[in-house]
Amino acid sequence: MDNLIAPSGIKQGIFRCLKAGVNPEFPEQGTCQGGVVSPLLANIALNGIEEIHQSVRYADDMVIILKPTDDATKILEKISQFLEARGLKVSEKKTKLTATTDGFDFLGWHFKVQSNGKFRSTPSADNYKKFRQKVKAIVNCSNYGAKVKAQKLAPIIRGWRNYHRFCKMDGSRFSLWHIRYRTWKVFNKETKLTRESTTKLIEKAFPSVPYSENKYVNVKGNKSPYDGDISYWSERNSKLYDGETSKALNRQNHTCGHCGLKFTSEERVHLHHIDGNHDNWKPNNLIAIHESCHDYTHMGKSAS
DSSP states (O other): TTTTTOOOHHHHHHHHHHOOOOOOTTTTTOOOOOOOOOHHHHHHHHTTGGGGGSEEETEEEEEEEOOTSOOOHHHHHHHHHHTTTTTTTTTTOOOOOOOTTTTOOOOOEEEEEOOTTTTTEEEEEHHHHHHHHHHHHHHHOOSOHHHHHHHHHHHHHHHHHHHHHSSOOOOTTTHHHHHHHHHHHHHHHOOOOOHHHHHHHHHHHOOOOOTTOOOOOOOEEEEEEEEOOOHHHHHHHHHTOOHHHHHHHHHHHTOOOTTOOBBTTOOOOEEEESSSTTTTOOOEEEEEEHHHHHHHHHHHHOOO
């Protein structure tokens, strides 16, 4: 991390992982897949590979962007040499050459350039399939009722929609209309609630998340959360919020309405109703504050 100052807790954790060594009985065994330190080690080992050719990388997953005049074989050969020096190699099973007009999957998304030249991304077929299986397992489970199912579904639905919020999410498939209707039928059959109450339960199980296709806020150049530029990161992170939270952040110049400090990526932004009335959504009754400040505020009211 050149010219970067990481929090001491993070640095200490990294140093401990790197000094832990290996098990002498299994000297060639790598870090377990999915381990918390695995992406870090991948980034350390692959640092510099992006200089070989224009590419996009996330840990050890990589997309090489080729032009018609580029020699794919030579570029792959350079990458193989880079990896060989580090005791690594390209996975032949996972590596393929494809045209952007045919589309490709990357990190749970399907990217494609349409015939009209417009770029489009949607949740990949595998990602959608795994998501449906999770939802189906909860909806069809007979161990608990509709209210518990709604509680269990909400974070899964919200998380999936948040992950894909910059994809094309309209249409019955990705709007989850069919899954929602199927869940409504199951809930309606299992409970003795009124039609209106069942509908409210479905709304709780399927929270809406706004999406903006291809509107992700890119990180500038060599910026890092640990470069000390709190103003930049506070303003950028504020753009990731929408609705009334976004409006409150702009009014407050991206500072907490309680403590006055800037927002960083380490803590979520909460929208606080000053008068305690959550039905009062007037702008002068809403302030954006840190999650911890929000907790502290309500603790103080409880004590009083």
